[in-house]
Amino acid sequence: MNGTRTLPTRPSDHGRKYSTPMAPPFMVSAPGKVIVFGEHAVVHGKAAMAAAISLRSYLHVTTLSKSHRTIRLCFPDIGLDHTWNIDELPWDVFGKVLKKPKYYDMVTSLDEKLVEAMRPAIEEVAPEEQGDKRRILQSAASAFLYLYLSLQQATTPAAIWVLRSTLPTSAGLGSSASVCVCIAAALLKQIHVLSGPHPDQPDEEVETQLERINRWAFVGELCIHGNPSGVDNTVSTRGKAVLFKRTDYTRPPQATPINTFPELPLLLVNTKQPRSTSTEVAKVGALKKKYPDVTEKTLDSIDQVTMSAYKLITSDSFDPKSEHNIEHLGDLFRMNHGLLVSLGVSHPKLERVRELVDYADIGWTKLTGAGGGGCAITLLKDNVDKQRIEKLQEDFEDAGYEEYKTTLGGDGVGILYPAVLKNGSEEKGGEEINLQKFLNAQGADDIERLAGVGIREKRPEWKFWRLSDAN
């Protein structure tokens, strides 16, 4: 069954009085991330340091009445609009063939039998598309379907899922992880196994909810990436900044919150060179197979760079305004980038960013995320002349690159339940973000204006699972 364009309406779209006990439309949002140190090495059990950014994905879920039996996925950023008939999905594979995992289980690999059973439903997604475009659409659809079949029942109500992101897709800023966190959180919310979020929730309970969401987001990442370390979904779920390490994939990773993550003067530039994380990760895997000793040593060196940066920024004497400290961190940026180049995951367009920054002599640059294109981050030197930054920004524009303004270390996954904002008015009811409004938003600015989390203004209706020491 393919994309129907008309949107079924609920009995009452205007007020919030529903004539049936249907769940109201709700939203989930999760941030992207920058990896400050340690990408790729982290896939091989070394440490990585990453921070959430203010660019985010937003998922809107509308439950339909019992007369509908469809699940529609509408992900306009990537051109996906597909509808499945719920009763035609392979629900029977679980139970008959496989043991259905519990919502609290830790799933660390995909079950080939379920992947196989899902295949016909995935094959019918975007059959008219070819190559990379098809892969992008089908991988997003598989992440959703795998989680949907794992967490829901055949009796699940019909629904429309619309996802829009202010993050660039496939650019190293964790777009896939933020999508997977949104999907995992929304599915868990729908089956009523998430408590909160509410302000006085004890830390232990907050941890349980975050862990639950993160585990399933990781399964979504397995569908998109193949071999994720879990750092992206962990930062996207928890927000702020973490030092992450995973040596044993059958156990939860170590994720040490960095509560004192400094406000660093960073430029974030997208080369707009498309690439896929799974390809870049596979490249390093192949290199390690070919040259095990040398590659392992390179990965160990990245680990040392990451740990050295961690020690530096968590030391009591670290001051982001200190020229000496920033130079130290900058040197570590340069070393980390050089090691990534030697692993073969840079790209001429990323090297061009580094070159332009080096010529301007205003900071230190490294690729961020999987590389092969995508984004670079530049740590700016102290007291850099404004004109030199402006000239550099012109050079970036001339090269066809895009710079993003973002802040580091914001909130992780959040929920807006129901999808209603008061928007400064005390009027009863407030303003509902209905499906059509969400679909009509034009681009990132409009999405943020309509539903944005903590960027333009504090929106108290959005709720987050916050740990007491991370506020």
Ligand SMILES: Nc1ncnc2c1ncn2[C@@H]1O[C@H](COP(=O)(O)OP(=O)(O)OP(=O)(O)O)[C@@H](O)[C@H]1O
């Ligand atoms: N806005 C979006 N809507 C729907 N699916 C998306 C969206 N953004 C990303 N995706 C899914 O995530 C995939 C991109 O994941 P990929 O890991 O290659 O890039 P990334 O997560 O942006 O980069 P990195 O892993 O280096 O941070 C896409 O192929 C698509 O399946």
Ligand SMILES: C[C@@](O)(CCO)CC(=O)[O-]
């Ligand atoms: C390249 C990589 O290290 C980071 C991608 O953002 C892959 C991963 O950790 O899953």
